[in-house]
Amino acid sequence: MKIILAILFIFSSFTTQAQELKKYLKFSTFYAAVNGGNSVSDVNVYSVTNGLQTSTVITPFDYNISVGVRKIARFGYESRTTFYDGTEDSWSDGANIGKVSGLEFLFEGDYKRQLGENYLDQNHFIRYVADRYILKGEYLEDGFADIKYFETSQRVRNKITNKFSINLGAVQRLSAPYGYDPLEDWVLETGDIHYTNLAIDEGYEIDVYNSEYKDPNGNIVATNTTIWQEVVIPKVLSDYSDKKRNELENKIQHSIVVGFDYYHYTKTFWLHSWGNIMPYHYNDGGEFSYHKYNNNKQWHDYSGGIIFGYKLNKSLGTFIEGKYNKYWNREWYDFKFGINYIIL
Numbered sequence: 454m455k456i457i458l459a460i461l462f463i464f465s466s467f468t469t470q471a472q473e474l475k476k477y478l479k480f481s482t483f484y485a486a487v488n489g490g491n492s493v494s495d496v497n498v499y500s501v502t503n504g505l506q507t508s509t510v511i512t513p514f515d516y517n518i519s520v521g522v523r524k525i526a527r528f529g530y531e532s533r534t535t536f537y538d539g540t541e542d543s544w545s546d547g548a549n550i551g552k553v554s555g556l557e558f559l560f561e562g563d564y565k566r567q568l569g570e571n572y573l574d575q576n577h578f579i580r581y582v583a584d585r586y587i588l589k590g591e592y593l594e595d596g597f598a599d600i601k602y603f604e605t606s607q608r609v610r611n612k613i614t615n616k617f618s619i620n621l622g623a624v625q626r627l628s629a630p631y632g633y634d635p636l637e638d639w640v641l642e643t644g645d646i647h648y649t650n651l652a653i654d655e656g657y658e659i660d661v662y663n664s665e666y667k668d669p670n671g672n673i674v675a676t677n678t679t680i681w682q683e684v685v686i687p688k689v690l691s692d693y694s695d696k697k698r699n700e701l702e703n704k705i706q707h708s709i710v711v712g713f714d715y716y717h718y719t720k721t722f723w724l725h726s727w728g729n730i731m732p733y734h735y736n737d738g739g740e741f742s743y744h745k746y747n748n749n750k751q752w753h754d755y756s757g758g759i760i761f762g763y764k765l766n767k768s769l770g771t772f773i774e775g776k777y778n779k780y781w782n783r784e785w786y787d788f789k790f791g792i793n794y795i796i797l
Contacts, residue, residue, distance in 0.1 A: 481524035484537035489516035492568055493667045521561030521631045526552040528725060529718035531760055542778045544787065547758050548727040549589075549608075549620060550582045550714050557582075565596075572596030577717045586610055587620055589792035595624075602628035606710060619713045622732060626706045629783035632746030635697035636690060652689045705742065707735040708754070721764040728757035743781055 492512040519538070528534065528545055529552075551557045556579070563574040580593035587608040594601040608622030639651050651658065656669030659681075666685060667677040675681040712729040729756040736744040744750070760778035765771070775788030 472713040478524070479520075481522055483522045484550060485520045486536075486538040487516065487518050488538060489514055491515070493772075497762065513566065515565070515567055517563055517565040517684070519563045521559070523561070525557045525559060528552050528716070528760075530723045530725070530760065542774075542787065544758055544774060545725060545760060546576075546578075547756070547776055548714060548725070549587060549712050549729065550610075550727075551580070552619070552716075552724045554582045556580075567597065569655065570596075582610075584610070584612060587622070587646060595785055596785065600780065600783050600785060602626050602780070608710065608712065616717050617713070617715045619711070621711050622709075624708045624710045625704050626708070626780075627703050628706070628781075629698060630701055630704050630741035630743070631783065632743045633698065635694045637652065646690075648686050648690065651693060652686065655689060657685075668750065701741060704739065704741060723760070723762050725760040726758065728755070732756040752782075756780075767795055 464679065492515045495512070498508045498510055498567045521537070523537075523544070525546060527656040530541075531545065533717045546559060560580040561575070564571075564681040565572050566573065574596055575592060575594040577593075578589060580587065580589040582720070586605070587610050590603075590605045592603045604624060604626045606622055606624045608620040610618055610620045636646060636651075641645050641784045642648055649659065657674075658665075658671075664678075665673055666677050666681045668674045668685075674685050692734060708731040710729055711732050712727065714727045717723060717724045718725075734754075735743070736742060736749070739745075743752075752787065756776075756778040759773065761773040763771055769788075769792070771792045772789075775790075777786040777788075778784065
């Protein structure tokens with residue numbers, strides 16, 4: 454009898470949890486898509502070192518594999534998509550608040566190849582919007598912009614009108630120690646870098662008498678100083694910088710944030726804008742604190758976006774859309790604008 458009661462209890466708990474999960478996932482969309490296309494055209498490279506020689510640089514085709522789930526109410530100006538294909542520019546996702554109050558979320562991963570380079574982009578967030586406060590957790594990784602961080606924020610919200618609100622709160626960001634320059638220790642007083650000693654320290658061998666330059670595995674990588682300086686050394690510096698950065702642990706940055714949101718929509722005119730500024734950042738005095746790389750001064754991190762559309766008449770309309778982010782002096786942004794004219 455106890456076993457039967459235990460089974461019934463477990464089943465009841467599972468059913469309750471399943472119902473709760475279904476409630477949170479209601480109206481959400483799961484999607485997976487593959488997109489592709491040709492990249493830049495093949496390029497012929499000519500050499501006359503040992504007579505005329507021709508080689509072709511081939512850039513493989515571009516692709517994007519997207520997997521995600523989202524539950525975000527559409528704003529009035531957003532068209533209803535029949536299928537999500539992973540290429541949508543849902544810039545309004547970056548706003549502080551959504552169209553409706555309550556819980557909204559986005560989890561999306563994109564593995565892509567662009568111009569021959571592979572990237573893993575991720576954009577995940579959960580936010581809860583109420584009349585008096587906003588809670589949000591976000592993870593962003595943009596390989597093309599070379600930015601990656603995890604952020605949480607807690608804000609007090611004040612609705613000035615039904616269209617305009619301001620917010621104030623705290624932000625915690627976990628990221629690599631941006632601003633850190635691994636090559637700084639190798640810079641001479643003249644401003645030049647002592648790349649020869651750095652390469653030797655990394656395991657390279659230099660035989661100037663026989664014009665042989667070997668990598669740490671003993672392979673000859675250059676037979677003259679020109680190739681050594683212009684081809685091998687840039688790779689040495691890049692590999693060294695990546696290695697030293699990867700050796701460091703992520704740092705947490707505590708900041709104050711002030712933001713606003715404005716949304717107005719009619720069928721002929723709409724304006725959606727939002728913005729955030731972080732004017733103050735706590736200095737923990739750490740060796741890799743960004744304050745150290747900013748002369749121990751405060752700096753401003755900010756983000757924002759605008760979506761504007763205006764139909765002048767039945768034929769003519771114009772639009773402006775864009776978003777901009779700047780964290781730790783790293784920028785990433787998108788924009789577009791134009792006009793539409795329908796011949797009636």
